[in-house]
Every structure is written in C-alpha cells, then in structure tokens.
Amino acid sequence: MFDIFKSMMKEEWRMHSSLFGHSGFALFPGFIFLFTFLVCLVLPVFREIVSDAGIALGMHYFFLLVGGMVGAFGLMGREFMNRRFGQASLIAYSSRTLPVSERVIFLNFLVKDVVYYFFLYILPFIAGFALAVKLVLPSAAGSFKFSLLTLTLFLSFMIGLSVVFFLSTVYAHSGKTVIAGLLLAFPVLVFASGNFNGETLYAHPGLAFYLAPSETRYLLAPAFLILVPSALSLIFLKVDYPQVQKSFSNSFSGLSSRLGSYRYASFVAKDFLDLKRSEGGLGKIIFSFLLPATLVWVLLSALGNVIPALDSLLLFSLVLGVLSSSMYNWLTEFDLFASYAFLPLKVSDVIKSKLDIYALLNVVPFVFLLGLGLRTEPYTLGPSLLVFLSISFYMVTVLVYLTGLYPSVNLYNGKTFALYALSIVPVLILNIVLSILGPYYLLADLALLPVAVYLLGRSFRKWDGVENPQF
Amino acid sequence: MIEVKGLSKSFGNVKAVDGVALSVGKGELFGLLGPNGSGKTTMIKMLTGQIKPGFGSLRVHGVDVLKDPLRVRELVGIIPEQETPPSFLTAEEYLHFVAKIRKLERYEETCEKWFDFFNFGDQKNVLCKDLSRGTRQKLMFAQAFLHEPELAIIDEPLINLDPVMQRKVKDFLRGYVKNDGTVFISTHILEIAREICTSIGIIYKGKLVYTGRMDELGLEGRNLEGFFLELVGQPGEKQANYETGITGMIARE
Ligand SMILES: Nc1ncnc2c1ncn2[C@@H]1O[C@H](COP(=O)(O)OP(=O)(O)O)[C@@H](O)[C@H]1O
Numbered sequence: 235m236f237d238i239f240k241s242m243m244k245e246e247w248r249m250h251s252s253l254f255g256h257s258g259f260a261l262f263p264g265f266i267f268l269f270t271f272l273v274c275l276v277l278p279v280f281r282e283i284v285s286d287a288g289i290a291l292g293m294h295y296f297f298l299l300v301g302g303m304v305g306a307f308g309l310m311g312r313e314f315m316n317r318r319f320g321q322a323s324l325i326a327y328s329s330r331t332l333p334v335s336e337r338v339i340f341l342n343f344l345v346k347d348v349v350y351y352f353f354l355y356i357l358p359f360i361a362g363f364a365l366a367v368k369l370v371l372p373s374a375a376g377s378f379k380f381s382l383l384t385l386t387l388f389l390s391f392m393i394g395l396s397v398v399f400f401l402s403t404v405y406a407h408s409g410k411t412v413i414a415g416l417l418l419a420f421p422v423l424v425f426a427s428g429n430f431n432g433e434t435l436y437a438h439p440g441l442a443f444y445l446a447p448s449e450t451r452y453l454l455a456p457a458f459l460i461l462v463p464s465a466l467s468l469i470f471l472k473v474d475y476p477q478v479q480k481s482f483s484n485s486f487s488g489l490s491s492r493l494g495s496y497r498y499a500s501f502v503a504k505d506f507l508d509l510k511r512s513e514g515g516l517g518k519i520i521f522s523f524l525l526p527a528t529l530v531w532v533l534l535s536a537l538g539n540v541i542p543a544l545d546s547l548l549l550f551s552l553v554l555g556v557l558s559s560s561m562y563n564w565l566t567e568f569d570l571f572a573s574y575a576f577l578p579l580k581v582s583d584v585i586k587s588k589l590d591i592y593a594l595l596n597v598v599p600f601v602f603l604l605g606l607g608l609r610t611e612p613y614t615l616g617p618s619l620l621v622f623l624s625i626s627f628y629m630v631t632v633l634v635y636l637t638g639l640y641p642s643v644n645l646y647n648g649k650t651f652a653l654y655a656l657s658i659v660p661v662l663i664l665n666i667v668l669s670i671l672g673p674y675y676l677l678a679d680l681a682l683l684p685v686a687v688y689l690l691g692r693s694f695r696k697w698d699g700v701e702n703p704q705f
Numbered sequence: 706m707i708e709v710k711g712l713s714k715s716f717g718n719v720k721a722v723d724g725v726a727l728s729v730g731k732g733e734l735f736g737l738l739g740p741n742g743s744g745k746t747t748m749i750k751m752l753t754g755q756i757k758p759g760f761g762s763l764r765v766h767g768v769d770v771l772k773d774p775l776r777v778r779e780l781v782g783i784i785p786e787q788e789t790p791p792s793f794l795t796a797e798e799y800l801h802f803v804a805k806i807r808k809l810e811r812y813e814e815t816c817e818k819w820f821d822f823f824n825f826g827d828q829k830n831v832l833c834k835d836l837s838r839g840t841r842q843k844l845m846f847a848q849a850f851l852h853e854p855e856l857a858i859i860d861e862p863l864i865n866l867d868p869v870m871q872r873k874v875k876d877f878l879r880g881y882v883k884n885d886g887t888v889f890i891s892t893h894i895l896e897i898a899r900e901i902c903t904s905i906g907i908i909y910k911g912k913l914v915y916t917g918r919m920d921e922l923g924l925e926g927r928n929l930e931g932f933f934l935e936l937v938g939q940p941g942e943k944q945a946n947y948e949t950g951i952t953g954m955i956a957r958e
C-alpha cells in the first residue's frame with residue numbers, strides 16, 4: 235500500500251515538473267510564503283480594529299473554505315488531467331489491472347492530495363505569517379502559537395475537505411435533484427434566517443482548540459468531523475467504472491438550435507452537456523460556488539457584528555467576485571484546444587465562448603447579491619454590485635491573460651502564479667481599505683474596467699499567437 | 706492544390722522540417738512517407754495553419770496559409786494524428802457539433818451516411834470518451850468529410866482500423882480522387898502508399914529525399930521497401946533496426 239502511495243507522489247511531482255520545469259513548480263510554495271508575508275505586513279494596522287482571536291478566526295475559516303473548495307475542485311480537476319494525460323494517471327487506473335481495490339487506490343489518492351496541499355499551501359502560509367509577525371509585531375509574537383496554529387489550520391482544511399467529500403458522495407448516491415434542492419435550500423435558509431452572531435462563529439472546532447489548547451476534549455470535534463465523513467465516503471464510494479460505455483440520446487442539436495444564430499451556440503450547448511454529464515453533474519456548481527459563498531456570508535455578517543468598521547455586504551461582494559472568477563477554472567476544465575485545432579477556429583474563439591458562458595453564469599451570484607443587499611443593506615447595494623461586477627470581470631481577464639485556456643494547469647507555474655497574485659492581491663487590499671473609508675470610495679473600481687478591456691484584447695492576440703504543442 | 710517552397714520548422718535545435726519543396730496537383734492522392742519522427746505531422750500542421758513555419762511559403766487550395774490559416778481550415782478536411790473529440794458529447798453529437806462549426810445545413814443525413822459507411826450506428830449515442838480508439842478514428846474520418854471538401858489532409862490514417870475498415874477507407878479515398886478530390890496523407894506504412902497513392906514523397910529527418918509519381922517509380926522487379934531503405938539509410942547497417950514485417954511497418958524509433 236505504501237508503494238502505491240510513493241508512486242503516486244512521484245507521478246504527481248513528475249507531472250507538474252514536466253509541465254513547468256522543476257524550478258517553476260518548486261517556486262509555487264515560495265510565492266505563497268512571500269505573499270502571505272507581504273499581506274501580513276499590514277497586521278499592525280489590522281490589529282487596531284481586530285483582536286488576535288479575530289485574526290485567528292479569519293484564518294481558520296479561510297482554511298475551512300479552502301479545504302471545501304479543494305474538495306469540490308478535486309472532483310472536477312481530475313477531468314482535465316484525464317484528458318490532458320489520456321488516462322495517464324496510470325496508478326489511479328491500475329486497480330483494473332492490479333489486484334488492488336478501488337477503495338485503496340482512492341484512499342491513497344486522497345492522502346496524496348492532502349500531503350501535497352499541506353506542503354504547497356498550509357506550511358508556506360504559516361511560515362509567511364510567522365515571519366511577518368516576528369518582524370513587524372515582535373511584541374505580539376508570544377500571543378500567536380505557530381505550531382499549534384499549523385495543526386489547527388490543517389484540521390480546518392481537513393474538515394472542509396472531508397465534509398464536502400461526504401456531501402458529494404451523498405449526492406452521487408441519492409436522487410440528485412432532491413439533494414441539489416436541499417443544498418440549494420441551504421443558502422436560501424441562511425438568507426431568510428438572518429445573521430449568526432459572533433459566539434456561533436467561535437464554535438468552529440479547529441478554532442476552539444486553538445483558543446483553548448488545554449481543553450484536549452476540543453480535539454474530539456475536529457477528529458469526528460474529519461474521520462467520520464471521510465470514512466463514510468470511502469465506504470460508500472461510488473466509482474465511475476470507466477469501462478462502462480455511457481450513452482445519451484442526442485440533446486446537443488436541440489440545445490444549440492434553441493440558441494439560434496448566436497455565434498458560439500455550439501460551444502454553449504457543449505459546455506452545458508460537459509457540466510451535466512461529467513462526474514457530479516450540475517450539482518458541482520452548488521458545491522463549488524453557492525455553498526462556499528453562503529459560508530462566507532455567514533462568516534462576514536458575523537464579523538460585521540463583531541467589528542462595526544467592516545461592512546459585511548461590501549466585503550461579501552468582494553469575495554463573491556473572487557469566487558466567481560474561479561468559475562472560469564471549471565469552465566475550461568473539459569477542453570483541450572487540440573480538439574479544435576483542425577477546425578476553422580482560433581484559440582480566442584474558444585476563450586470568447588467561455589467568457590460568454592462566464593458572463594451568463596455570473597447572473598446567479600448577481601441575483602444572490604441583489605437579494606441579499608435588498609434585505610440587509612439597501613443603501614450600499616449600488617457600490618456592492620459594482621464591486622462584485624468589476625472584481626469578477628477584472629479577475630477573469632487577468633486569469634485569461636496569464637493562463638489562456640488552461641488556468642488550473644498554468645497557475646501551478648510559480649512565475650505565472652506570482653504575476654497573478656501581484657495583479658490581484660493589491661487590488662483586493664485596496665478594496666478592503668476603501669470599504670472601511672465608506673461605500674462610495676469603491677466607485678474607484680470603475681477604473682478596473684478599461685484595464686480589463688485592454689487586457690482582454692491583449693489576451694486574444696497573445697493566445698492566438700502561441701502554438702500549443704503540449705495540449 | 707498544394708504548393709510548398711523552402712519550408713522549414715525547428716523546435717529548439719531539432720530541425721523537424723528542413724527546406725521542403727513539393728507540389729500536389731488536383732486529383733492526386735499524395736503520400737508523404739517517412740519513419741516516425743521524420744517530420745510528417747509537423748508538415749501537416751504547417752499545411753493546415755496550425756503552426757507557423759520558420760521559413761518558407763505555402764499555398765493550399767489557392768490560399769496563402771500564412772495570411773489566412775482559418776480559410777484553409779474552412780476549405781480543407783483534416784484528420785489529425787491524435788483523435789481527441791470532446792469527452793462528453795456522443796459520437797453523433799460530435800458530428801453535429803462539427804457541422805455547426807462549419808455552418809452546414811441539413812447535415813443529419815450526411816452524418817447518418819457515415820455511420821452506415823463505417824458500420825458504427827450502434828455507437829452513435831455513446832460518449833466519445835468511452836469509444837474505442839478505432840471507433841474514434843472512424844469518427845474523425847467522418848468529421849473531416851462532412852463538408853465535402855475538395856482537399857483532404859490526413860495524418861496517419863488507418864492505424865487503429867481493422868482490415869475490413871482499412872479496405873473500405875482505401876476504396877473510399879480512391880473513389881474520392883477519381884471524382885476530382887485531392888488527398889494528402891502521411892504514413893509510415895509503405896503498403897498503403899503502394900496500394901493507393903498516385904504520387905509519393907519520402908521525408909527523412911525533415912528533408913524530402915524523394916518525390917515522384919508512382920507509375921514513374923519503375924518498381925518492376927523492386928519493391929518499395931527496398932527503394933525506401935536505399936534512400937533513407939545505409940541499408941546493410943540500418944536494416945536490422947527496421948521491422949519489415951508483413952504489415953510493411955518500416956520503422957519504430
Ligand atoms: N511541439 C514540439 N516540440 C518539440 N519537438 C517537436 C514538436 N513536435 C515535433 N517535434 C519533433 O520534431 C520531429 C518531427 O516530429 P513529427 O513531425 O511529429 O514526426 P512524424 O509525424 O513524422 O512522426 C521529431 O523529432 C519530434 O520530436
């Protein structure tokens with residue numbers, strides 16, 4: 235069993251380093267470190283309005299969210315890899331040829347991902363944070379317990395991961411529409427029931443242990459939340475046997491003719507079917523988008539209660555814009571340009587079709603935000619919608635410019651990731667600062683639009699000019 | 706239909722195609738022969754405007770490929786070396802997808818015809834990712850001829866097809882050029898060239914070492930294999946490396 239694990243680690247490492255060269259991939263955690271460090275340099279300012287416990291709270295929820303997103307994404311990320319490398323994840327498929335059960339393989343797969351994420355994200359994050367605290371807040375260094383923090387942030391990440399993994403297993407087994415309906419009802423419920431208060435937030439299992447490490451019993455809750463859902467998911471794992479041929483009656487033609495003479499009708503129809511027929515179905519949208527968005531809203535609205543200086547709705551619009559831009563990642567998950575290179579199409583045609591679908595999908599968060607704003611803070615609704623739209627648009631253009639049709643692969647390149655973070659993080663920080671000053675300062679985001687339009691034009695030329703030998 | 710001069714392309718310090726000049730007239734079935742890695746796919750990608758040459762000029766179907774690569778791909782039917790139809794469309798949906806991209810009307814019947822021709826109508830509702838490689842190759846074949854092009858450019862046809870289907874494809878291609886179509890195929894299988902090509906070019910390490918009409922080759926008493934090996938290498942020494950089995954595979958490098 236350990237042999238399988240070792241080979242998987244090697245396979246993953248080779249895959250990434252063959253894409254970007256060893257240094258490109260190895261730089262990735264380096265940049266996570268650097269950026270956490272740089273962002274944390276503003277901690278002294280931040281500590282004026284937020285308590286240390288509040289900072290810990292933010293970090294724990296952030297990692298819970300990251301874990302959840304990784305869990306949701308892991309389900310889809312494989313699609314691309316399968317296509318890019320054929321069925322080249324040989325080991326993952328070897329259960330058909332080796333006397334090893336699917337379950338063992340999958341468990342290995344999961345552990346491998348966790349180990350990778352631990353070294354790629356969590357450890358560099360803590361290191362960056364620790365260094366920044368030591369440098370700019372030497373007096374407070376004692377009040378942050380770094381090794382404990384490493385443990386509890388890791389636990390938060392794992393809780394997010396295993397809960398989403400569990401939900402997806404339930405989803406795979408049960409009547410999908412029923413579950414999708416229930417999941418969809420969750421945001422609506424939160425939406426209807428008003429805000430949670432600060433105390434509920436501090437009950438986060440990892441956080442509770444961080445704040446009171448002497449209470450070992452606090453460890454029980456995270457252990458339970460990680461082990462039980464994972465175990466259940468593994469037991470009830472539903473493996474999509476690739477040797478079974480799947481058939482569908484033709485829904486493509488009907489779909490695309492309904493879109494009339496719209497230029498990218500066939501792509502929209504195809505992408506819809508990709509989403510619907512791939513593992514997880516349309517429920518993926520809920521897992522990877524509505525669920526995290528709801529979680530963020532719960533968190534931010536409570537944070538707004540605790541720290542009056544922060545405007546929950548404005549911050550939420552900002553996060554919603556960031557989350558939206560991740561939709562571009564999974565929109566591009568199913569395609570290789572090699573499938574179209576011999577047709578009268580350019581790379582920019584495919585990108586444009588994706589962007590149209592992206593714009594269409596943005597209607598969902600837009601409406602969500604609109605409803606939320608009307609209910610909670612009608613007076614900041616205008617700036618909030620502006621923040622959401624401009625951040626979502628700006629971020630997706632940066633993503634397109636830097637990564638073209640392959641964001642989920644190219645972002646692992648250290649240099650690309652650095653450029654990405656450099657173009658995004660300052661804008662986000664500026665937005666947070668402006669939102670504290672007052673909602674109408676955020677009209678400044680209008681300036682992002684011409685930048686985005688310019689960048690988009692550059693992107694089309696850039697990617698049409700690049701030959702795609704690898705894909 | 707195809708006019709190429711001084712065509713070169715390097716990848717790093719590998720000269721994949723090196724100073725190739727050739728021309729293919731209307732109604733010809735031209736075979737570009739060469740062992741693996743000799744530059745056939747690179748040639749085809751340049752002909753169809755998928756990659757840009759380092760040097761040289763190309764006219765295909767009367768279009769300057771460098772100026773208007775999209776127009777070339779509109780006119781020509783292309784079968785790429787690797788079959789990668791989108792995963793989650795069914796075989797039939799994929800053909801309809803291509804037809805829509807090519808802005809065809811009333812394509813349903815044409816698609817039907819291809820399912821019949823290759824005898825895989827029972828697979829038309831199966832997702833492309835679940836099709837066998839052979840079936841996917843049939844699909845790629847159908848895809849290339851949907852718009853009834855006057856010129857077809859095909860990279861390594863037939864490798865995944867069974868002998869019955871190979872026969873069908875060869876007969877189809879011969880019929881196609883008889884009706885004024887033009888075909889450019891690349892292959893490392895001499896058998897195919899011997900059977901169906903009207904003219905051939907032999908490429909080796911990026912250089913075109915021979916071009917000529919099949920009937921002027923003077924093959925009586927010699928076989929194409931021997932001729933090829935003579936051109937391509939020092940026969941005595943190299944022969945051991947080449948597999949010249951019944952299928953006529955000439956090289957596996
Ligand atoms: N995208 C690429 N990047 C680097 N080298 C390439 C690329 N494509 C082809 N080559 C190299 O160019 C040469 C010719 O390849 P190719 O045209 O695929 O040959 P053939 O189709 O005859 O087998 C080979 O040495 C191959 O390794």
Ligand SMILES: [Mg+2]
Pocket residue numbers: 742745746747786860861
């Ligand atoms: Mg080739």
